[in-house]
Amino acid sequence: MNQDSFNKEDLIRMLNADEDDRIVLFKKSREITDLQIGNKVYLRGLIEYSNVCIKDCLYCGIRKSNKNTQRYTVSDEDVLQCARYALENNYGSIAIQAGERTDKIFISKITSLLQKIKELSNGKLGVTLSLGEQTLDTYKEWFDAGAHRYLLRIETSNRELYSKIHPDNALHSFDKRIEALQNIRKAGFQLGTGVMIGLPYQTIENLADDLLFLKAMDVDMVGMGPYIEHLETPLNEVHHLLHSRQERLDLTFKMIASLRILMKDINIVAATALQAIDKMGREKAIRYGANILMPNITPGNFRNNYKLYQDKPCTDENAADCSSCIDVRMNMIGSQIGYNEWGDSKHFKKQKQV
Ligand code: SAH
């Protein structure tokens, strides 16, 4: 099989791999990872900045209409404290994630936080943002303020499925999502996207198309993980799940391995949601081709309110617990942590050199 010209049938076969073929798939992806990326895993200390959100994605626990969620926004001082923590613990980068807001106050707040983070770390900390769909001007403003990577998942590349998991209105438009991805790149960011795996109605064919979408978009980084029900969401009422939780886990591993074979030099995140199904989920993802970990450094008292899905791990811990736990976990699987390194996507760097 020519590795550079996988077609949809090849990918479907990889995603349907049985026990024996699965071993071959994982071995191949490990080989490519070792060769192209190396044995290193890079850290992005994750700050779950706020669960205030203007959107109503049907799968998400912090959607606007969920009245059972207590809303919070981390104070400036606490955000800066998290950044200092990341710096002192040699994380190299942080990631700021939140529900979506597009008002001026929010936009300026993020800009000023970015400037302060750059200042306090002397430009040492890399910053990834995951703050949803914004205008090109906002993306540019945040890029100029010092962030340099942006994660916005397409969630599913299938337009029809996208409309089944989002409300039917302009705020949740598939076309706008695509446009936002293009604007992120235009603003100068390393572009990250990804999908949820095992959504209601989602077929293996859809997932193969997702992989081809990621390749066609020529993204620099990918974060994808299993869909996990949240009891207080409309999607939980939909009973068209084609895959059990265990199958979603297995499919996520196969998606990661297949993506690594398809896009050899990109950054791939070992998603936290994996850990909600399997305690060793993230470690296995790294063995099968992922190279980025996003340890949670959100102040402990807020974590319980950033419940995107049920059984979210580590909501009762604090950053220091996470830190010692990562070291042990990475040692266990023989991976090294790229302390004090930004660990940018090699894919992005290569393109820049052309
Ligand atoms: N508001 C921003 C960032 C926060 S949500 C955004 O939407 O981009 C971050 C990610 O959490 C989403 O992209 C989605 O893929 C994931 N997510 C939300 N609900 C989930 C669920 N029930 N199961 C698994 N992942 C979920």
Ligand code: SF4
């Ligand atoms: Fe808001 Fe993101 Fe959740 Fe959608 S997925 S409701 S945009 S936090």
